[in-house]
Structures are given as C-alpha cells and as structure tokens.
Amino acid sequence: MLYIALLHYPVYNKDGKVVTTSIANMDIHDIARVAKTYSASGFYIVNPIEEQRNLAQEIINHWHNGYGADYNEFRKNAFELINVKAELKEVIDDVKEQTGFKPKTVVTGANFSGEILKFSELKKILQSSNMPYLLIFGTGSGLTDELIKKSDLKLESISSHSGYNHLAVRSAVAIIMDKIMGI
Amino acid sequence: MLYIALLHYPVYNKDGKVVTTSIANMDIHDIARVAKTYSASGFYIVNPIEEQRNLAQEIINHWHNGYGADYNEFRKNAFELINVKAELKEVIDDVKEQTGFKPKTVVTGANFSGEILKFSELKKILQSSNMPYLLIFGTGSGLTDELIKKSDLKLESISSHSGYNHLAVRSAVAIIMDKIMGI
Numbered sequence: 080m081l082y083i084a085l086l087h088y089p090v091y092n093k094d095g096k097v098v099t100t101s102i103a104n105m106d107i108h109d110i111a112r113v114a115k116t117y118s119a120s121g122f123y124i125v126n127p128i129e130e131q132r133n134l135a136q137e138i139i140n141h142w143h144n145g146y147g148a149d150y151n152e153f154r155k156n157a158f159e160l161i162n163v164k165a166e167l168k169e170v171i172d173d174v175k176e177q178t179g180f181k182p183k184t185v186v187t188g189a190n191f192s193g194e195i196l197k198f199s200e201l202k203k204i205l206q207s208s209n210m211p212y213l214l215i216f217g218t219g220s221g222l223t224d225e226l227i228k229k230s231d232l233k234l235e236s237i238s239s240h241s242g243y244n245h246l247a248v249r250s251a252v253a254i255i256m257d258k259i260m261g262i
Numbered sequence: 263m264l265y266i267a268l269l270h271y272p273v274y275n276k277d278g279k280v281v282t283t284s285i286a287n288m289d290i291h292d293i294a295r296v297a298k299t300y301s302a303s304g305f306y307i308v309n310p311i312e313e314q315r316n317l318a319q320e321i322i323n324h325w326h327n328g329y330g331a332d333y334n335e336f337r338k339n340a341f342e343l344i345n346v347k348a349e350l351k352e353v354i355d356d357v358k359e360q361t362g363f364k365p366k367t368v369v370t371g372a373n374f375s376g377e378i379l380k381f382s383e384l385k386k387i388l389q390s391s392n393m394p395y396l397l398i399f400g401t402g403s404g405l406t407d408e409l410i411k412k413s414d415l416k417l418e419s420i421s422s423h424s425g426y427n428h429l430a431v432r433s434a435v436a437i438i439m440d441k442i443m444g445i
Contacts, residue, residue, distance in 0.1 A: 105430075105432075109432060109433050112428055113429065115428075116420075116424055118423055124293070127428050135440055167317050233361070237298075238444075240443075240445060243298045245295055245298075247288075247291065247432075249288075249292060249432060250296050251436075256418070258440075261420075261421075262421050
C-alpha cells in the first residue's frame with residue numbers, strides 16, 4: 080500500500096513573517112490524477128498554514144462534492160484520495176488508523192547520501208508486501224535535512240543524461256509513481 | 263534527436279465561434295523543464311489562434327529574456343527550447359530546416375489500433391539513430407483521427423493496473439519522456 084504526501088513549508092522573511100507556502104492548484108489536480116492512475120491508497124496535502132489548508136479544501140470540495148463533481152466525474156474519483164493535514168505526524172497517524180500499521184516513510188529528492196532505495200526495489204516491496212509506505216515529496220526547495228534524517232528510507236533520485244535537475248514536483252511525482260507502481 | 267510538440271485545438275460553439283483553446287501556463291513551464299531534463303532538442307507549442315500564441319510568447323519572453331531570466335536561470339535554460347507555431351506543418355518544416363531531415367512523427371494517446379511502437383523500441387531507436395523524431399501530444403480530448411492516421415508511428419499508451427486513464431498532459435509527457443529518454 081502506497082500513500083503520497085506533498086509537504087509545503089512556510090518561507091519566512093527577515094521579520095519572521097510567513098512570505099509564502101502556497102498550495103498550487105495544479106499540484107492538487109495533477110497529483111490526484113496520478114495517484115488515482117497508479118492506485119495510490121491516499122494523497123495527503125500537508126501545509127502548516129490554516130488559510131492555505133482551507134483554500135485547498137475548498138478546491139477539493141468543488142471537485143469532489145460541488146459543481147465540479149457533476150461536471151467531471153473522472154476528476155471527482157481522483158479527488159476522493161485527497162486529505163489535507165497540518166503536519167506529517169498527522170499523516171502518519173491517519174495511515175496508522177486506516178491500516179493498523181505505522182507507515183514506513185520514504186523521502187524523495189536529490190543528492191541523498193548513505194543507503195539508497197532503488198525504484199526497482201521499492202516496486203518489488205510494494206508488490207509483495209501489504210504494509211503501508213508513505214512517499215514524501217517537498218515543494219519549493221525540497222525536504223528538510225531533519226526530515227530526511229528521520230525517514231525510514233531514502234529513494235533513488237530521478238536521473239538524466241543532461242544533468243539538469245529542476246523538474247516541477249508534479250512531474251517528479253508522475254515519473255516516480257510510474258516507476259514504482261506502473262505495469 | 264527528439265522533439266516534442268504540444269497541440270492545442272480550438273473548440274467551437276454552435277455559432278462557429280472559438281470557445282477555447284487556451285495554452286496553460288503550467289504546460290509551458292512543466293514541459294519545458296521535462297524537455298530540458300531529458301535532453302529534447304526542442305519543444306513546440308502549437309496553437310492555431312494568434313492571440314494565444316502571442317500570450318505564450320509573452321510568457322516565454324518573460325522567463326527567457328525578461329525579469330524571469332535573471333530571477334531563475336534554470337528556468338531560462340529550459341525556456342530556450344520552446345518555439346511557438348500555428349500548425350504542425352510549420353513544426354515539421356522547422357525541424358527539417360534545423361536538422362536537414364523531415365522528422366518521423368510519433369503520436370501519443372490511448373486506444374490506438376494497428377501497429378504500436380513500444381516505449382522500449384522508441385528508446386532504442388533514439389539511442390542508435392541521429393534522425394529527428396517528433397513526439398506529438400494533444401491537449402483537451404487528444405489528437406484528431408486525421409492526424410493519427412497520417413502519422414508515421416503510434417506510441418504505446420501509458421498503462422496502469424487501475425484502468426483509470428485521465429492524466430494531465432503534463433504528467434503524460436513527464437512519464438513518457440522518462441521511459442524513452444531516461445537513463
């Protein structure tokens with residue numbers, strides 16, 4: 080069982096005021112559809128700012144229950160997978176409540192050191208195990224060092240011949256989900 | 263050599279007026295970065311409506327030459343790959359002018375009949391040949407039957423265990439580019 084979490088971090092200005100931590104509308108749409116395509120068990124949007132969570136929930140409600148649900152049933156089905164949470168701990172608790180097991184956390188990103196889990200290894204694990212795994216993506220400048228250190232597993236990064244490594248998080252989620260959950 | 267073309271079709275209302283054929287800002291951003299990551303030789307945005315082409319060009323100029331270019335060099339590099347054209351014929355002519363050869367056209371989508379080119383086959387071709395190939399994606403409801411019929415090759419479609427097949431075109435481009443141009 081695979082769950083996806085998309086983490087948004089607040090960015091502060093020098094006065095300690097939050098500058099941005101916006102949830103991109105397209106992240107919600109694209110990743111929900113990828114999650115549905117590749118049979119993810121859930122897609123968590125994690126944002127510490129309440130207003131941002133409310134905005135995300137409004138978009139979700141529109142497509143899940145409101146006008147958008149009648150307008151586009153395919154999108155409704157994808158939006159059923161989404162949950163909005165304030166922090167990662169709540170996600171882990173939620174998965175545990177749903178499955179009975181604390182999920183193994185798998186961080187994504189570039190330049191990990193230490194032991195790296197290959198895409199093919201994670202694919203095999205997910206095919207042969209019924210335990211929950213939580214695949215964690217960060218927006219903006221990626222995941223914090225602290226979170227990476229605390230995670231159970233570090234996933235191989237997307238590599239290309241060009242050395243250019245600046246994909247949108249939406250693109251990264253699509254590529255990785257195909258690699259680990261594709262046929 | 264691989265080129266990407268993203269086709270926008272006009273949608274007409276019953277009076278024959280164009281309703282929409284909008285170029286999504288995120289399509290430009292995400293696909294340009296995917297194209298750069300996977301060493302595509304060019305990314306063509308094709309739209310028959312002049313105003314839409316002008317809008318796309320404005321966005322590109324912003325990131326390529328304007329404020330955005332100083333602000334984000336990574337994005338500038340990706341935006342260098344973009345060209346805006348009115349129709350597919352112009353794209354084919356442009357590739358021919360650049361490379362000396364008319365590109366083989368490869369259409370993408372679901373439910374093709376007849377001979378299908380596997381991702382792995384196209385990957386091998388691109389590794390062993392210097393001839394240009396043009397990978398064609400459609401927005402909205404996909405490519406027209408006429409275009410599919412006229413194309414040189416029909417690419418395998420993205421498949422998943424869920425049977426749910428409603429990815430954003432941005433996601434489809436990312437997944438396919440990784441399959442045919444990834445390491």
